[in-house]
Amino acid sequence: MKNITFDLSEMHRYGTAFYEYLKLRKQYFVDSLNWDIPHNEAVEMDQYDNPLAHYSLVVKDGKVVGGARAMPTTSKWGDHTYMIRDAAEGKLPGIPDKLMSNAIVTPQVWECTRLITADSVATHSDRSQVLSLVMQGVSDIAQAHGASELIAIAPVLLVRAMRQLGWPVSRASDPYVGKEDGRRYAVLAMPVAPMRIAAE
Numbered sequence: 001m002k003n004i005t006f007d008l009s010e011m012h013r014y015g016t017a018f019y020e021y022l023k024l025r026k027q028y029f030v031d032s033l034n035w036d037i038p039h040n041e042a043v044e045m046d047q048y049d050n051p052l053a054h055y056s057l058v059v060k061d062g063k064v065v066g067g068a069r070a071m072p073t074t075s076k077w078g079d080h081t082y083m084i085r086d087a088a089e090g091k092l093p094g095i096p097d098k099l100m101s102n103a104i105v106t107p108q109v110w111e112c113t114r115l116i117t118a119d120s121v122a123t124h125s126d127r128s129q130v131l132s133l134v135m136q137g138v139s140d141i142a143q144a145h146g147a148s149e150l151i152a153i154a155p156v157l158l159v160r161a162m163r164q165l166g167w168p169v170s171r172a173s174d175p176y177v178g179k180e181d182g183r184r185y186a187v188l189a190m191p192v193a194p195m196r197i198a199a200e
Helices: 017-032 083-088 124-144 158-164
Strands: 002-007 054-060 063-072 109-117 149-155 184-191
Touching: 002 124, 017 054, 017 063, 017 109, 054 124, 063 124, 083 109, 083 149, 109 124, 124 149, 124 158, 158 184
Parallel strands: 109 149
Antiparallel strands: 002 054, 054 063, 063 109, 149 184
């Protein structure tokens, strides 16, 4: 496995990797979790997939098996900023508008979204490695742009999984239950960390 990171200006260097990531997102968030988000029959892609976004993907045997999106909390693209802030402003139905008491707008904090591991990654150890590599890439991206912290709306269960992998994740909001999938979510936070994950 190896990690690749890029923004939209660099995605051509990695062939179809970006499109494969969008396909994984559709299979999981739309087909499995039934989220009502923009998609067609093949891919899921939303307003945050814009030139301010960066991507951390994991490739195994030439196929994308995991990934996540990252962007600074200073982002503004048209009427949108970043997911947690837009939710707080009531722009994202389904996400409570009172998750965070104050909007975070600083280059020191980046948001991570659309974290995914492919169903084809079958073993616990492989899934752990994919998660570690994805988050290492996100952390590296944020750190390279001067950030010191990552935030994300993510399943509450991810706190334990990330801590077991050595990432100091904490819950930064009260949990809520997703209307479409019944899962418990919260805003999670962690410092960027220069952990080095061995690729295979």
